[in-house]
Amino acid sequence: MTSHLAATGRPARDAAAFGALCFLSLGLMACGAQYQLRPSFDAGRTYVETTEIGVETTGESIGTRTEHLRWVVERTILSGGRLGQAPLAWLERVSRVVVDERGRRPVRWDSDSGLPPPDDHAAYAALSSLRAEIHVSPQGEVSVAGLHFKTDAMERAGWSGSLIALVKRSVDKERLAQATREFLQRLPARRVRMNDTWTTDRALPGLGARWTWQLVAVSADRARFRVVGAVPSIAGVEIERATGEAEVDLASGMIHRLHLKLTARQPMGAVVLHHQGSLRLETRVR
DSSP: OHHHHHHHTHHHHHHHHHHHHHHHHHHHHHHHOOBOOOOEEOTTOEEEEEEEEEEEEEETTTEEEEEEEEEEEEEEEEEOEETTTSOEEEEEEEEEEEEEEESSSOEEEEGGGOSOOOGGGHHHHHHTTOEEEEEEOTTOOEEEEEEEOOOHHHHHTTOOHHHHHHHHHHTSHHHHHHHHHHHHTSSOSSOBOTTOEEEEESOBTTBOSEEEEEEEEEOSSEEEEEEEEEOOOBTTBEEEEEEEEEEEETTTTEEEEEEEEEEEEEEETTEEEEEEEEEEEEEEEO
């Protein structure tokens, strides 16, 4: 009997048909599945978000210059729950800032060193002192209390009062509330299915653009997205390409990892500078 079945090839055909049926069924279930991506915060936990921006610039007049800025934001949750369903509150602070510039005038500064930054980089010391208490209503209204921001490093470096005031305005309560709204609105309020797309505006630090997200894969606990940006020219810098990918933790609705790459050109008379940029963002919970 065994040799007869092997000779006819029926077991192989039946197994292939059964496998195809299972694959099709699983594919249909995956296509129909919906995923909740709104972030959820656990009271008492601290969410640590690390952002790193890097730019490499090349050109005949400057050779190659690289600039890296990394900062760490810690959010300790006072009142938790899922966004849109419960009032949220957390203590937010910038716990570390690292500057690394290489070229004709190299600069390396780490706020953990305890040393002051170079005078023309004193604003980074102010950034590393940022503290605030954030409140978010179920309706998405954001309020900021207890904003703390030190400018003494800029004052010691001899920055003008108008320049210090400009830096302070960039991190006032209104700007911090707007940054919080953008942080919370990176992912849609609605449930999404495989291959769904949506757009966000100015939802990534320092990049005023429209970003299109597409859900492309789901594993047991992660959702993966393709991200494409439409970035306008900035101060004469023409953005040629802005693409990347992201992973979201399905249980918490938090962005676990985000990586974007940008290419740009900057005409400066007879010289053209070429820029290769990257943005990396990672979140962990402790």
